[in-house]
Amino acid sequence: MANHLVILKDGAVIQQGEPQEILLNPEDPYIEAFVSDINRARVLRVKSIMQKTVSQSIFAGDIDGEDNLESVIARSGGETEHVYRVTKNNEAIGQLEMKDVMRALVPRAASGPRSVA
Numbered sequence: 704m705a706n707h708l709v710i711l712k713d714g715a716v717i718q719q720g721e722p723q724e725i726l727l728n729p730e731d732p733y734i735e736a737f738v739s740d741i742n743r744a745r746v747l748r749v750k751s752i753m754q755k756t757v758s759q760s761i762f763a764g765d766i767d768g769e770d771n772l773e774s775v776i777a778r779s780g781g782e783t784e785h786v787y788r789v790t791k792n793n794e795a796i797g798q799l800e801m802k803d804v805m806r807a808l809v810p811r812a813a814s815g816p817r818s819v820a
Contacts, residue, residue, distance in 0.1 A: 723751040744773040753797040
């Protein structure tokens with residue numbers, strides 16, 4: 704995956720930045736549609752959604768900041784209460800709660816208010 708993306712529409716730049724940031728924060732309905740079919744669990748990395756502070760003292764285990772969310776989900780065994788220590792070169796750089804993983808999997812447009820018919 705590229706380190707920097709530029710998304711154009713009709714020759715105009717609509718959004719540019721790191722792929723993780725664009726996927727998590729689309730700035731326009733066109734971008735939301737553009738990223739809607741992407742497998743977020745496979746593309747998003749732990750470091751993109753982790754909390755940068757470590758406030759827990761007990762963890763379900765350590766995970767690498769470069770791991771994708773798909774691997775974290777598999778490791779959790781479906782448990783949504785787990786909290787993992789995030790590491791880089793065996794040093795703690797943050798923590799990841801499974802509830803944050805679940806939030807990251809839902810596109811922003813899909814998680815907004817819905818009208819009831």
